[in-house]
Amino acid sequence: MPRWDIFCTVIDNYGDIAVTWRLARQLVAEHGINVRLWVDDLHPLAALYPGIDSGALRQTLCGVEVCLWPADFPDVEIADVVIEAFACDIPDNYIAAMAASAVKPRWINLEYLSAEDWVAGCHRLPSPHPRLPLVKHFFFPGFTPDTGGLLREHGLIDRRRAFQASATAQREFWTQLGISPDPAACKISLFGYENPALPALLQAWVDNPTPICCVLPDSRLSPQVSAFFGENKPWQRGNLTMHRLSFLDQDSYDQLLWACDMNFVRGEDSFVRALWAGQPFIWHIYPQADNAHHAKLNAFLALYQRGLNSGSAVQLTSFWHCWNQLPSGTLNWQAWQSTYPQLKYHHEAWVEQLIQQADLAINLVKDQ
Incomplete structure (x- = not known):
């Protein structure tokens, strides 16, 4: 059985560990790979998968050997394939062991997701080590066949469609959350970073002329929502009813995206899961210095809007720009809502195209 090591450092959010945990589980479950996941902080992973002991040095869950990555890294047997997720730095003694091995492991730098034009040209490019007999290869997730693809477990789309076709499954899900949405309400999930546009959107x-049921999984938006409602409990004003949830594990969060009519998401992991949910969504991209994220946002919008009528495309761009603090954006909720039928049809068609491509795990395995 091939052995893979995946290294992940947790920075300030859940995206890096969320992606690597999904990838590790899929490699084990669908490709029979022996995966060891090295993480420098297990507390965020414990939020995503409550069965994890955040203090254990080693444990096996879902077939994945999860290891705490200590500052003083131990001498361990190297793997056949080594993945450094999102440009984290593999320990020096591990790299030295890779260089000393008679059979060099495949060394992959799994990059962040982007729709920018240059990604396809850089995908799989080699990067020789400046001193050691090792070569690292860049691997870029993406939305086109000439990139590494997106994480998508086998049968995910079928499970989602079955859930959305079953009123019983959805009713049971809402009951588990302790929520009874008004049948006439637009159901929205709200997950994101701090956002100055939020108070205007809540207002x-x-x-809104019709009811809105908004579900708020715990995030950096939670204090803003709490400030908007003040001492009012429950959180209900006009036609808006808010339901605050504790942080959801990955499987429950997937179902929340499936159950809602519209989803606000952030970063990379929830962004990709919103794509597979088959519903219109609004993305809060991870902010970067010098607004470098604006180019990434616009690159995705340009790709995503292909085939969408011009009027809906204008509303989509304007709303997304405002939500991401681009000066060209306008937060026109009524205009956005009026384009919903066109956006839903377009999104479903876009997902149909995406699922014709191989997923990220398959492409990684084929690349070895």
């Missing part, structure tokens, strides 16, 4: 939902 637009309060003034």
